[in-house]
Amino acid sequence: MSAVFISGIVIFVLAAFVGLEVIAKVPPTLHTPLMSGANAISGITIVGALAAAGLGEGTTATVLGFLAVTTATINVVGGFLVTDRMLEMFKRKPTKRDG
């Protein structure tokens, strides 16, 4: 295996453990925004999509690139916006509870 590939695997494994540590503590109340926010982050594929769409190498590549940019952008824009919309609704009780 090439050094680049191996370092990719190292990065993947370490990032997965960071993810498990960070996300295990999210309370059930926030599980839906967590999922939609994580979903927006998986739209990071847009980086690959932009590169593919911008190379200008033939019709097939351009069509594939356009579709990739479109789907990834739906994911990114829609995911972050809807997460924000949900989180805006989560409010504390205005007065302190005595129970």
Add this chain to the structure above:
Amino acid sequence: MVELLYLAAAVLFVIGLKMLGSPRSARRGNAFASLGMLIAIVVTLVDAEIISWGAILAGLVTGGAVGAVLALRVQMTAMPQLVAAFNGFGGAASALVALAELDRTEAAFSGEIGSVVAASLAIGSVTFSGSFVAFGKLQGILPGRPMALPGQHVINALIASAILSVSVWGIATGSVPPYWIVVGAALVLGVFGVLPIGGADMPVVISLLNSLSGVAAATAGFVIGNSALIIGGALVGAAGLILTVQMGEAMNRSLANVLFSGFGGATMTGEMSDKPVNRATADDVAIALGYADSVIVVPGYGLAVAQAQHATRDLGMALEARGITVDYSIHPVAGRMPGHMNVLLAEADVPYDQLLDLDQSNPRFPQTDVVLIVGANDVVNPTARDDETSPIYGMPILEVDEARTVVVIKRSLSPGFAGIDNPLFYADNTMMFFSDGKAAMESILKSLKAL
């Protein structure tokens, strides 16, 4: 420099996810994560030696408009299907990136790259088609009940092994067609994989597809050699995996059982309708609630179906105005995706500190005067605790039968998704109020005001 900026984006993702762990910081956390995404996009546009901008601009505008319209117009009750659709778009994007790489290189790449291209195509395509089947089930376009061909598991296993062997063929020969076969077979596998799964198991399926969309992004990161994709994808893969495991635990079922058992949709055998129940009117319920000291509301998927979240909040506020303590107990699989009920109640302005999870709820039921159940059934079924022969035995439940009085609002005595009778409905301290959830809440509120 470029690598460092991608790293900054990845760090912002981690910080954002960490801040999503508390309702107070969550909104800023989401903003941090989107800032990370913006950095990654700008860096790519500046760095990637782009020569043709047409496809990029068209894609950004189309995708941005579609995403924004979907996100801003969706009803909160429809959140599960929206997230399912977004998972699907994410999977599609990763598969398309791998296809573009395949087209550019005509499969003339190393075995390493060939294997990650195949993986990205397979995982991305399964995520895409599986997510849209889940979307169809949640949206009501497809039937929610399990649908399977005879020998479905064997067929699926054959397709999965075909994907593996065709991938090996493509990698070994360096030819393009096998990779396209991988795409086609994976699309079919996604459809066949999700069709046999019933509607109430959707929290597990959506979580799993969420995880897969992350893994697909990570494999696309290997394809184009970009660590931001690998890190972002791994984080999402981990998040989805945690939720998948937690949802499985909340139903006391393994992932394999959820994916392969075709659970739910079973038909009931008689013997239930002849048992007597305590039928109650809105006035009876209002009296029970109005003279209680503590009330816990247990919402289920039926509340979402009836769009009763606002009416429920109104009743809760009226009870609080009488000095009654009101809380809400939410089972992890009460909705169609993790945390769905919490979002619906937050939308109706119920403060999040009144939302109790399973572990917080159960110790409180014995000291609670009235439990008000709206549209929940299997998650409060005592047979899961008491009857070893029950199909849901061992599933953690909200132990509402410990409360002094239980009020169940339900359209009829029909069994829940699991198709099993619920002894709670026939208990001496249970009052059954047969009605649509929203209409029931409104009529109880009216009677309460007349007390």
